Amino acid sequence: MQSFRIRLNVVFLLIIVSLLVTLGLYTAKLVQSIYIDVLEKHLTTEVHLIADDIVYGQLYKKPDVLGIRMKQFAEQLGARITVLAQNGKVLSDSDHSPATLPNHLNRPEIREALRTGTGHAIRYSATMNYDMMYVAVPLKQNGKLEGLVRIAIKITKVQETVRNLWLSLTGVLVLVLLLYSFISTRITRSITQPIEEITRVARDITRKQFRSRIATRAKGEIGQLAQAINSMALSLEQQMSAIQENEKRLEGILNNMVSGVMLISDTRRIVMMNVAVEEILGHDVRKYIGHLHQEVGKNSGLSMFIDRCFETGGKMREEIHLYYPEERILDVHLGAYASEDGHVKGVIVLLHDITSIRRLEKMRSEFVANVSHELRTPITSIKGFSETLLDGALEDPEISRTFLTIINEESDRLNRLVTDILDLSKIEQKKMPLKFETVDLVQLVHETVRLVREEARARDITIYLPLSISCILDGDRDRLQQVVLNLVSNAILYTPEGGEVTITVEDAGVNQVELKVSDTGIGIPAEHLTRIFERFYRVDKARSRESGGTGLGLAIVKHLVESHHGMITVESREEEGTVFTVQLPKRQIEHS
Template sequence: MQKFRIRLNFLFLLIIGILLLLLGLYFAKMLQTIYIDVLEDRLMKEARIISDDVLYGNLMEKPDALQQRMERFSREIGARITVTDRAGKVTSDTEHDPKTLPNHANRPEIRAALESGAGQSIRYSATLNYDMLYVAVPLKKEQNIEGIVRVSIKITRVQETVRNLWVSLVGVLVLTLVVFGFISTRITKSITQPIEEITHVARGITHKKFKNRIRTNAKGEIGQLAQAINFMALSLEQQMSAIQENEKRLESILNNMFSGMILVSDSRRIVMMNAAAEQLLGYEAKDSLGHIHTEIGKSSGLSQLIDRCLETGEKIREEIHVYYPEEHIIDANLGAYTNEEGEIKGIIVLLHDITAIRRLEKMRSEFVANVSHELKTPITSIKGFTETLLDGALEDPEISRSFLEIINEESDRLNRLITDILDLSKIEQKKMPLKVEEIDLSQLIKETIRIVREEARAKNIAIYLPAEKDITLEGDRDRMQQIVLNLVSNAIHYTPDNGEVTITLREPDEKSVEMVIADTGIGIPAEHLPRIFERFYRVDKARSRESGGTGLGLAIVKHLIESHHGMIHVESEEGRGTTFKIILPKYQTSRFPA
């Protein structure tokens, strides 16, 4: 815009300069003409005065007197005076000896004077070697022409005068040009400044600077244009604000969705991806946007669905397996979006991670199968021994008592199984509120060990209790006792005769308690460690059933520890024993299981 102002100012100055130059030339020429005309008129009058003086004094017949008289006149008027007879012979000249001068009959001014009574010309003088202005009048006496009086002046004087006029005129022109330049600068600034501001604001709008406004007092069309751009900027600012707010809402919604969302254009390039999709596919959006979907996805099934949806435009819903970065089962929903002409412009892909659902379905199926299997064994035993008794064994007291003892044991086992299932169900459904109280954990462990002491003595297993130290925490006494009882019972069951079970307590910090139960038993193979807290999962199934276990003890322990906002960790080496490490908070924030 600065260049435009310069160009406009230069254009104004050029026009004004040309006009002033033309006016200057015109006035200079006019002044030169007027000056020469005035000079000619003056010389003409002087020549007539000299002519009358010559005729009055009859000086044509007195050459010496004529020469003296002409020299006097020449000094007074500052001009060259030449007098010739009718034939053109020079009789007197104030600059040269008349005898040395040639005949002047052919001089233009003299011929004109003889013909019309007056003559003038501007020409180069061969005698004086410079331009001269000549004026000639005839010496008429009673209608007879006796000679010619010619008055001449150096044209250089005229040229000097015209030059002085030109100097004055140029000075006036320059001063006028400066004044007009200042005025044109002010005018161009008043014209271009609003345009510059309009351009600045318009460029700002293209760079999303919608808060800029045009501040000008310009009137007319420029003022209306400024108001229109200000209104446009305000409207764009409001629209962009609304768009940005909607974008933030959309971004917030998409990033807080648990389902993955991908937007693929009709050129098969990814244009949008939310955080859930990044987590499912293992790619960050910044590395994926703009790429073809087959370049970033490692699921050929998903890529095939995207291509099929783009080609057909139909809605698709299928389950796919993704193995990177982790194995997932995904419910993929694909739908095309179109423009006003019905052309497919891209597709929206929604990805729901149903891995947990399918895992739960599988666990439910396995749970039903395990429960059925666990219930079937005691029921089959009870039914078999009952039928045997009914078939006649009831008459034999020894057999009857033996069978009834077995039926009683199986009934107890069945009762324990059902009780454990009900307890586990209540814990998982958070229907067992904790009765939180302050517990002396060392005392609780001692009381719990008394229950299993006889069982440990039978196998000659030594149980080492924690050192005498007051370690207290908040918790449900019965549930805490159940945790210790289950873990110690398991340690005794899976530890050979003459083994050891060690229980230690410590406080790693002011807010937590750590309890460790270690044994020297048979240990757990490494491949089974991730699953030992699953319901009905047994490492040694035959031995577990023989010991009367239900397969739910560790699952109950884990849930009870989690209900106390704690954690359990197991380490084991086959043939060298198992160690359970439990970390519990000293203070419960809630009286209900988490």
């Protein structure tokens, strides 16, 4: 209570000081006003006497007499007297020659005198170069306006008196204020310092500076308030630290999720998106935060499901197809979350990219169908010819030999098919480790061509070998030989008799080797070029089967090249030929 009384005394002190200042201001203004009123009345009386004298003697018609008379009045009164004609022209002036003075009709005191009978004004005189008080009255003869007379006096005395009064009041007030300011400062410091500390800490808290504390020894209510705020700041610091830690965890989890997460508020605007959504939908996360969800999901149909989830307030699961920025299949989970009163506050959208799963399912289905189809042909042949032999054909040696030859060929074909399937499976599952060593690709090509040279001669096909002497790279010799053998065998197979197969090996750059296998064969139609590396895909199915091909050779080649961190491309024109280009790195260490 003592502190309250001190503060109350200070308030009363401020009120008293305010009243003293107000009273001083009012007194100074009152004295100035009274002084000016008395002076105006005095001048008004004098100017009427002068006006009566001028009218009585009709001095406005006698310029010489008028000038002498006005100077006499001016000397007696210590003022400036000016007589004007009714049009404002100066007839006489006690201080200046009338000819040097301008027309005075527009002076404020003259206009007021013409309007009301007496004109008053306090203004700066451009002629005298200081402030003056003016009083003007009209000169009337038998009710007719004959001119005007104006008396003016310097108001420097008035201003000086008022200035002295102001200085006295100001001095007293300053002394009083200084005295009481010293006293009140000592008193208010003990009150305001803890409040200022409390204010500072409160501002720091609003700026999220929760480590700020109040350093004060104040007692009583203010001390208790300071301790309460310090406790609140400590609690907020702990809570915000926990919240920030949770936010970082949540942000880390969301940004490292493969699935996309979106949060839609009850205003139908996006309030959160993770990086996966940006990758799946092709939209910049920062650009669409705060925007309506229709701007992101309208084209894909996602917005329709979000609106439906808002309406039902439940959970949904849908599958949608995207065609931009690339074709994708998404498994979409939507769930609404509500407040305690059951009002839907928002919708959480979870996006799973199942494109690869669906593609894998399709590939597995096609693979099973293709394997079944490919296996059915040799098995059917073996079974059919075996049954024929068992039914009696075994007695005929010639027929038996023919059927057994076919069974043997179909068994070899079945064995090649199973072997290729197993090899392809091992390569795709990375279960066929590559043994990298230094390989001369030119020498490897020469060694591989020897294996198919007899087949080429039988078909009268000319094979042109690389012109370069050597080309060294890192690779698995057996797998690279398998790549070359498949490409050269295909070139021979699809080249008519008398055709040509050309193999070139070139240094394509700092760490690149380029192998090309070109032929003058039947070529590949343009619509098939994008699919020739698929398993069991054949352009000419009848000819492939007749040659004993399994349809897996190019798929194996593609996987082996990619296992060497290389790339294979194809160019072809029907009836002109085909060119397979394989690009391989010289050093595999850079890809390890």
